[in-house]
Amino acid sequence: MGLKIEQLRYEADGLSMLGHLAWDDALDQPRPAVLVFPEAFGLGEHAKERAERLATEFGFVALACDLHGNGETIESLDEVMPLITPLRTSSDKVRDRVCRPLEVLAVRPEVDAGRMAAIGFCFGGTMSYELALAGADIKAAIGFHSGLEVTSPQDSGQIKGKIMALIGADDPGITSEQRAAFETMLRTGGVDWQMHLYGGVVHSFTSPEADLRGMPDFLRYDAVADDRSWKHMALLLNEVFQ
Amino acid sequence: MGLKIEQLRYEADGLSMLGHLAWDDALDQPRPAVLVFPEAFGLGEHAKERAERLATEFGFVALACDLHGNGETIESLDEVMPLITPLRTSSDKVRDRVCRPLEVLAVRPEVDAGRMAAIGFCFGGTMSYELALAGADIKAAIGFHSGLEVTSPQDSGQIKGKIMALIGADDPGITSEQRAAFETMLRTGGVDWQMHLYGGVVHSFTSPEADLRGMPDFLRYDAVADDRSWKHMALLLNEVFQ
Numbered sequence: 001m002g003l004k005i006e007q008l009r010y011e012a013d014g015l016s017m018l019g020h021l022a023w024d025d026a027l028d029q030p031r032p033a034v035l036v037f038p039e040a041f042g043l044g045e046h047a048k049e050r051a052e053r054l055a056t057e058f059g060f061v062a063l064a065c066d067l068h069g070n071g072e073t074i075e076s077l078d079e080v081m082p083l084i085t086p087l088r089t090s091s092d093k094v095r096d097r098v099c100r101p102l103e104v105l106a107v108r109p110e111v112d113a114g115r116m117a118a119i120g121f122c123f124g125g126t127m128s129y130e131l132a133l134a135g136a137d138i139k140a141a142i143g144f145h146s147g148l149e150v151t152s153p154q155d156s157g158q159i160k161g162k163i164m165a166l167i168g169a170d171d172p173g174i175t176s177e178q179r180a181a182f183e184t185m186l187r188t189g190g191v192d193w194q195m196h197l198y199g200g201v202v203h204s205f206t207s208p209e210a211d212l213r214g215m216p217d218f219l220r221y222d223a224v225a226d227d228r229s230w231k232h233m234a235l236l237l238n239e240v241f242q
Numbered sequence: 243m244g245l246k247i248e249q250l251r252y253e254a255d256g257l258s259m260l261g262h263l264a265w266d267d268a269l270d271q272p273r274p275a276v277l278v279f280p281e282a283f284g285l286g287e288h289a290k291e292r293a294e295r296l297a298t299e300f301g302f303v304a305l306a307c308d309l310h311g312n313g314e315t316i317e318s319l320d321e322v323m324p325l326i327t328p329l330r331t332s333s334d335k336v337r338d339r340v341c342r343p344l345e346v347l348a349v350r351p352e353v354d355a356g357r358m359a360a361i362g363f364c365f366g367g368t369m370s371y372e373l374a375l376a377g378a379d380i381k382a383a384i385g386f387h388s389g390l391e392v393t394s395p396q397d398s399g400q401i402k403g404k405i406m407a408l409i410g411a412d413d414p415g416i417t418s419e420q421r422a423a424f425e426t427m428l429r430t431g432g433v434d435w436q437m438h439l440y441g442g443v444v445h446s447f448t449s450p451e452a453d454l455r456g457m458p459d460f461l462r463y464d465a466v467a468d469d470r471s472w473k474h475m476a477l478l479l480n481e482v483f484q
Contacts, residue, residue, distance in 0.1 A: 163441075169429075169435075170429070180418065183439070187411075191441060192442060192466070193441035194439060194441060195411070195438075195441075197437045199405075199434060199435035199436065200433075224434070228477065228481075235470065235473050235477075
């Protein structure tokens with residue numbers, strides 16, 4: 001097998017995005033495809049590496065999506081928050097950011113457009129749910145340590161795919177009320193959903209870089225939860241791509 | 243491979259129990275072993291079949307445990323409840339029912355006593371947690387559509403293994419308060435735990451016989467959740483038996 005990488009330009013929400021496309025060119029049939037939405041800091045190594053793993057471990061085509069335009073990443077949480085807030089409040093804006101890369105991915109010759117899904121990390125997990133809420137033709141939307149608040153919970157009846165939320169049970173950013181509201185939203189929409197709670201685990205558990213921020217009660221890498229959640233994701237992707 | 247079955251007599255809580263032991267005699271090394279606690283109705287085909295699957299699919303030794311003595315099963319929920327109530331209130335009684343079969347299993351020549359775990363269904367799931375709370379040397383306790391109320395939550399610091407609760411998110415028998423109390427118990431004990439919630443799923447989702455009771459809002463087989471939860475169990479057993 002041979003891992004191929006391409007920097008993929010696309011427009012979304014008025015920005016020029018630079019995505020990171022990964023696929024195995026030893027496969028010659030159109031195959032399942034997965035969008036990977038990065039953490040709020042933008043498209044860094046973490047999401048790119050996960051896209052590459054989706055290609056090498058499972059043979060999927062994976063597009064790690066840009067968030068802030070031109071592939072920029074932002075170090076400071078203080079700088080990131082004002083950029084994210086509009087995406088947490090405007091369905092139109094966030095949906096443009098998530099639907100455009102899906103369109104780009106769907107027309108790639110390597111891709112079976114009938115078998116697409118989205119995953120995401122932190123705010124990127126929320127973006128995967130936003131894509132589902134937009135009524136997109138995806139088989140699954142999976143969020144790792146994702147925020148559970150979306151712009152338009154009343155649209156849950158539009159969700160076509162299956163939802164999986166992989167959550168640190170001790171994530172200080174996710175209250176029990178938010179979990180309950182997320183459940184209610186999905187129940188109301190008649191959605192096939194799962195929530196996996198990992199005890200003793202906080203935010204950013206898939207991201208080794210989280211430890212560099214020195215906020216271990218809030219952000220902390222957890223190798224066990226990282227491994228478990230990746231396998232739980234894999235089970236759902238293999239289920240929906242059968 | 244060759245599946246072997248043995249009816250295994252043991253004493254527990256003053257009763258003469260008749261367990262159903264399953265193993266693959268094509269394997270000649272001591273291997274991981276799993277207790278299987280049945281639903282409240284007693285040791286029926288469901289738990290026996292799961293024990294056999296643990297042997298055939300994974301090569302484990304599995305003991306489906308008796309609940310009411312002499313391998314009896316009880317059809318009526320009205321008759322079952324008075325038999326279960328003492329086990330829901332007395333740690334001594336329930337611990338004897340769960341610890342004795344573990345002792346019996348541990349000394350079998352086929353078994354690696356350093357790699358044992360317990361699973362259970364419905365009240366049997368609760369029994370697997372009770373075994374962990376008793377401080378037993380098990381690597382994992384896994385409950386399928388289990389009750390989440392235990393006799394001695396204050397003993398959670400004694401738990402040595404990992405806990406996994408596989409729960410129908412719409413199980414009318416499990417309130418959000420019970421889920422929260424279960425989390426708190428495990429958090430207090432510093433336990434490695436997971437809870438998987440399956441949306442649109444009620445009680446008894448692994449049991450096709452549940453549908454015969456004609457109470458679909460409370461008890462209902464769910465083939466998808468059955469398959470998913472079995473795979474989630476398998477991931478944890480393979481993790482702890484490495």
